[in-house]
Amino acid sequence: MQLCTSFTLLLILCANIIGRVHSEGPTSHSVNVNLIDRQIHLVTSGFSSVFWNYIRSSNGSLDSVSSQCSSHLSKLIESSLKGHPLAFKFLSLSGSRPNNFLDATYAAFGSYDSCLAISPFHEDKDDQTIKGKYCLTSLEPDLHRNGQSNGQILSQLYPHHFDAEFNFTIKVGFCVPSVCSQNDVQQIITQAFTEYSWKLVDVHSCEVETNFFDRLKSANKGQQFFLWLLVTLVCVVMMATYMDLKGRSTVDERSSLFWVQQFSAKKSVKSLFRKPDAGSRITILDSLRLTTLIIVVVSHATMWYTVISSTFLVEDNQYVLDLLSKFYLQPVVNDWITEGLFFLGGVGSAITLLRKMKPETPATQYLNVIIRRAALLIPLLIPAIALEVILPLVGSGPIYQSINQYRSNVCLKNFWMNLLHIQNYRSGLEMCALATWSIAVEWQLFVFACILIYIYKRNNRLGLTLNILTILFGLYRVIVIFSKHDALPHPVMIGKHFRDILDRGNYYYIATDAHIWSYFLAILFVVMMAGNYEAKIKETLPRYNIWVYSLLVMLLYSSSLWNTFGMKIEPITTLICVCFSKFVVGSWCMSVFMSHGRKIRRFLAQSKSVDMYIHPEEPNSQLFASKDEIAASNNNLELMTKTEMNNRKERSRLRKLHRFEIVLRIFKPAYFVHTTVYAWYFTSLRSTIAPSLLNYISFTTSLVTLALFCGFFFHILILGPIERINYISSKKKTKAKMHSS
Known part of the structure; x- marks a missing residue:
């Protein structure tokens, strides 16, 4: 099935380029065969394939990547080659390519929850705390690399509208070991996709598995302030409701309790x-x-x-x-x-x-x-x-x-x-x-x-x-x-x-x-x-x-x-x-x-x-007063x-x-x-x-x-x-x- 899909995409891309080459006449000689070959490999194999193949071909020597991250990526590749099930599964959790990619679809998220929850992928007891980290990235074709003609080819191949300021980029989620930093992921992706004439726009976030209390600890002071403000409001409502249910309300408007009891949930529901x-x-x-x-x-x-x-x-x-x-x-798109x-x-x-x-x-x-x-x-x-x-x-x-x-x-x-x-x-x-x-x-x-x-x-x-x-x-x-x-x-x-x-x-x-x-x-x-x-x-x-x-x-x-x-x-x-x-x-x-x-x-x-002046309602022959x-x-x-x-x-x-x-x-x-x-x-x-x-x-x-x-x-x-x-x-x-x- 995968072979049929790849062959179909190959035929579509080739037919797309050949048709444009014939229609453009003299520009046919400027078509970069290597560029087309790379794009065919990208759309048939997916972004995750390019990412992991680059790591595998580097043999553990990744430029500008921390030694700890590089080491664990190498162990991951080795474990997968040895048939370790979890390592093999780990490689599948990154986003491959968007569904209907060539119909202007932008996102390939991968398996977010599985990535964060995956267990250690090898037997090393010292690395049992290493789990998955999910990184969301933005990529787009590098239209200005290797000349204007290559940029025109890329813009013809991909029907997307790219505008990074408004998030119109290809979103791909990559699952990496939790020891890899956001900078490590940025360096690997930049190096891996350069020869494919794609560039990294941003690594939006890199997350490990957390709960509400973990996020609360790392929250900034503004978030903590507004959270406690809402908690205080909830407590006031609960107290007022309790007073109302127990019949401890007061009608004395001079008392502060009178205004507090107006927050009673019972009164609000009745209202x-x-x-x-x-x-x-x-x-x-x-x-x-x-x-x-x-x-x-x-x-x-x-x-x-x-x-x-x-x-x-x-x-x-x-x-x-x-x-x-x-x-x-059309009435829907009108702001009347x-x-x-x-x-x-x-x-x-x-x-x-x-x-x-x-x-x-x-x-x-x-x-x-x-x-x-x-x-x-x-x-x-x-x-x-x-x-x-x-x-x-x-x-x-x-x-x-x-x-x-x-x-x-x-x-x-x-x-x-x-x-x-x-x-x-x-x-x-x-x-x-x-x-x-x-x-x-x-x-x-x-x-x-x-x-x-x-x-x-x-x-x-x-x-x-x-x-x-x-x-x-x-x-x-x-x-x-x-x-x-x-x-x-x-x-x-x-x-x-x-x-x-x-x-x-x-x-x-x-x-x-x-x-x-x-x-x-x-x-x-x-x-x-x-x-x-x-x-x-x-x-x-x-x-x-x-x-x-x-x-x-x-x-x-x-x-x-x-x-x-x-x-x-x-x-x-x-x-x-x-x-x-x-x-x-x-x-x-x-x-x-x-x-x-x-x-x-x-x-x-x-x-x-x-x-x-307000016009009287009785019959009046004069319309103006x-x-x-x-x-x-x-x-x-x-x-x-x-x-x-x-x-x-x-x-x-x-x-x-x-x-x-x-x-x-x-x-x-x-x-x-x-x-x-x-x-x-x-x-x-x-x-x-x-x-x-x-x-x-x-x-x-x-x-x-x-x-x-x-x-x-x-x-x-x-x-x-x-x-x-x-x-x-x-x-x-x-x-x-x-x-x-």
Whole structure:
């Protein structure tokens, strides 16, 4: 069977080269026969064969390798030649060649667990402690060795995209005796593959068998600090739960034990099923928040290995590229949902601020709201950061340490940016808790939204003017970003490399100024809904929804122009696509909320503020209010009186647990931990991922389930207690204001 495989690969390579030689004409004489012969031997025998054959041919004299390592490698070869079973097995544990190697597959891990667990391979009693050490390495063809013509041949033979900065290299695991150092392995591989015109990029890690306590001893101070922080949090939860179960709770808010007992796991579990407060919800907002969370958690499950620079896990990358070029998959590679996310955030912020603030509200209270919002996020971010920092301590795998230790070091270096909510100003590879970038962007936009609402409350016309100018400025910044950085029109373009996709993410996707337009369009939209301006839109454009959704379908499949039909990426077509995208997404977002204008007006009418015109719900032939009608105090009083019975019905309905409420509360904590869970899963894999629809469905389902399970514990540990403490504090302040008045 091995002979047939080798012969088949030999025929494929020869046919590949001969075909290219005939097609290239005059360059046929420059073909290096020795180079081709070496590549045939490499792909038929594998990387481990080249590695061990070089050691065997060296006869124990390996340059720049420690004498201890060289001696044990020689003993290993001798033992295998004598037929020692364990020595023979030892030679088989290194990675040979990636499956479907010539279909752009990158990884040959070998037998990771067997390598670490293998017993001594010879009878020497002095060497009984010598076991296996697993070293993960990166290699790539040396395109600049022995002239340009040889480099062209190698690039034609191997269809891979090589980019060491983003881990696009051939990953091979080598099993060596534990006495060999990382430098020893580096020297041997460099020498062994030089004559094959392959070069060593890096030895990522060399591991021996360890357990959690071994890894804890060697952990740095930052990892130990965050680990003990999580342990302390768990102890507090256990103590609070014990107090709750034993009936030792207190209702005295002046006692420190009162706040400690809010961390009770019993209370946190109950909070998942509590009824929502009357009058504090708009159903469409909760539904869209849930939809957004589900999309984020599920979509990240299918592609998070690319975010942690582990794309080499997928076998046959060409299959993936072919799949992404399919017409029916184009809506998946479009980032229209991201703009909808920030529009939703803008609507929520606008409704909250317009309802809460009054014309006489001082700027200090706006500042207090900004700081309070930032402060409430910090207790949630710290455990999420801690989990990413300690991840190298709680798992193993061929790539586990090399990937997760890098992410841990990044977090220890940059976690302070997360606490200040400015982490999106780092590149994706240098950002801690990467999925929290949207939290930072939304908080930054919220700061400017507070300034705008402050102006709205004092001068409606000036606020409206600044709102429109801010939207135009946001669109201008989008055009500048795409023009200046030559960004891709869509997040996934199969004709471009990962570097181009990552650049688009850094310059546009996670940039605050790229989302100004959608966030402030949402604020303008809420102001319009309060005045029932959607009625004018519906009268002017009676088929508004039909043409909006028709344009949305066109937008969803617009990426097919490049991915399916092969249109060349040009700056002008990119800008046209971007402008079309913003127009359609803005229209679509407004269309989604337009049918809920009455609910938004009722919600705003519950405010005691009398500065804002809110259109009455009774039939009115005039779609726009006159100057007399814009006397906001009379208008609001009239509206509140006439909708009192409706509000009572609304409160009764809200007391019943909404069908989305429990699911929303489960997915919310999953958002904070899902990326760490996915990183743990993908880096724990012992083999590559076969690219099939069934496999993707299987591991996506498993990952989402695991994320929800871990999110449940995150809710018990921190999210539930923080929400409960915030609720009690807000009620306390409300009572204090009522007593003072």
